[in-house]
Amino acid sequence: MTRRAAAWLFGGWAKFFRDLTRAMDLVLVAGRPVWRSAPLPFISTVAAWWLYVPIHELLHVAGCLVVGGTVTELQLSPLYGGTLLSRWLPFVTPGQGYAGRLTGFDTGGSDVRLILIDLAPCLLTVVVGVPLLVAIASGRLPARRAALLFGPAVVLSAAPFLSVAGDGYEIASVLVTALLTDRWLAIRTDDLVGLLRPGGLPGEVATAAGFALIAASAVVSAVISGWIYRAGAVFGRRFAVR
Numbered sequence: 001m002t003r004r005a006a007a008w009l010f011g012g013w014a015k016f017f018r019d020l021t022r023a024m025d026l027v028l029v030a031g032r033p034v035w036r037s038a039p040l041p042f043i044s045t046v047a048a049w050w051l052y053v054p055i056h057e058l059l060h061v062a063g064c065l066v067v068g069g070t071v072t073e074l075q076l077s078p079l080y081g082g083t084l085l086s087r088w089l090p091f092v093t094p095g096q097g098y099a100g101r102l103t104g105f106d107t108g109g110s111d112v113r114l115i116l117i118d119l120a121p122c123l124l125t126v127v128v129g130v131p132l133l134v135a136i137a138s139g140r141l142p143a144r145r146a147a148l149l150f151g152p153a154v155v156l157s158a159a160p161f162l163s164v165a166g167d168g169y170e171i172a173s174v175l176v177t178a179l180l181t182d183r184w185l186a187i188r189t190d191d192l193v194g195l196l197r198p199g200g201l202p203g204e205v206a207t208a209a210g211f212a213l214i215a216a217s218a219v220v221s222a223v224i225s226g227w228i229y230r231a232g233a234v235f236g237r238r239f240a241v242r
Contacts, residue, residue, distance in 0.1 A: 012226025015233060016157065022137035027150045040144075044151030052155050053080040056121045057100035061091070063120025064105050067113045073104030101190070111174050118167040118190070122160060122228050129156025130232025131239065157232065160225035164218070165192035172220035176213055187214050 007014075027041050054076055061071050075095025076082030082094035095101065107113035132153035136146045160168060170190040177184045186205045189195050192214070201210065 009223050010226050012229040013161070013222070016133075016161065016226070016229050019133050019137040019157075020154065023133055023146075023150065023153065026139055027136060027143075027147050040147040041150040044148055045154055046151070048151035048155040050080065052124075052152075052159070053077075053099045054082075054085065055124070056159070057102060059121040059123070060102045060117055061105075063117040064102070064107070064113075066120075067107070067110075067116050069105055069107045069113055069117065071102070071105045073102075074100070075103050076100045111178060115171050115174055118171045121167070124156050125159050125228055126232040126235050129153055129159065130229055131236030133157040134233060134236045157229065160228040164221045164225050166190050168221035168225050169217055171224060173214075173217040176217045176220060180213075184210070184213060186210075187217065192218065 028038055057074055057076055061074055064071050071091050074089075074092050075098060076085060076092055077096065077099050078094045080099055082092060082100075086092040086094055091104070095103075102117075105117070107117065129152065132149055135141055136150060136153055141149065163169075167190055169192045170188060173188045177188060183204060186202045187195065187210060194200050195214070
C-alpha cells in the first residue's frame with residue numbers, strides 16, 4: 001500500500017489524534033500546572049460519557065423507527081439510566097453485560113436499514129463532536145469554555161473509533177458479505193470481541209475464508225470510522241464553532 005493510499009484510507013485516524021493532542025495541550029496545560037487545569041476537562045469527559053451512552057442507544061432506536069423498522073427491546077445498564085428509563089419507555093430493559101445494546105428490532109431484512117440504524121449516532125459526531133474538537137484544537141475558544149466543552153468534544157468525536165469492533169464492524173460486515181451466500185451472514189454482529197470468543201463463531205464459518213472475511217470487515221470498519229471523522233471536519237469548516 002502506498003503512502004497516498006494509506007492516507008486516503010486511514011487519514012481520519014491521524015487527524016483525530018493530531019486534533020486530540022493539540023486540544024489536550026491547550027486545555028490540560030495552557031501555561032498552568034496540570035493539577036489546576038485538569039479537573040474541569042476530566043469532569044466534563046466523565047459527565048459527557050455518562051450522558052452519551054443512553055443518547056447513543058436511543059439514537060439507534062430513533063434511526064430504526066425513522067427508516068421504518070420496529071423496536072421491541074433496548075438493553076441499557078442501570079448505571080446509565082436503564083432502570084429509570086424503563087419506567088417511561090416500554091422497550092427499555094435494565095441489562096447487564098453491555099453498557100447499552102439494541103437487542104430487539106426488525107429491519108424487515110433490509111441491509112440498508114441496518115446500516116442506517118448503525119450510523120444514526122454518528123450524526124452527533126459529525127455535527128457536534130468533531131467541529132468542537134477542531135475548534136478547541138485551533139485555540140478559537142476561550143480557555144474556560146474550551147475546558148468545559150473538552151469532554152463532549154472528545155467523547156463524541158472518538159465514538160466512531162471506539163465502535164470499530166461494534167457498530168462500525170457491523171456496518172463493514174454487512175458491506176463485505178452483501179453479495180455472498182447466507183452462510184457468511186454469521187459474521188455480522190455489533191460485537192466483534194464476542195464473535196471471536198470460543199464458541200462465538202459457528203463451526204461452518206470458522207474457516208480460513210471466514211476469518212479472512214472477519215479481518216476484511218475489521219479493516220473496512222477502521223476505514224469507515226476515519227471517514228466519519230473527516231466528514232465532521234468538513235462540516236466543521238463549513239459551520240465553524242466560535
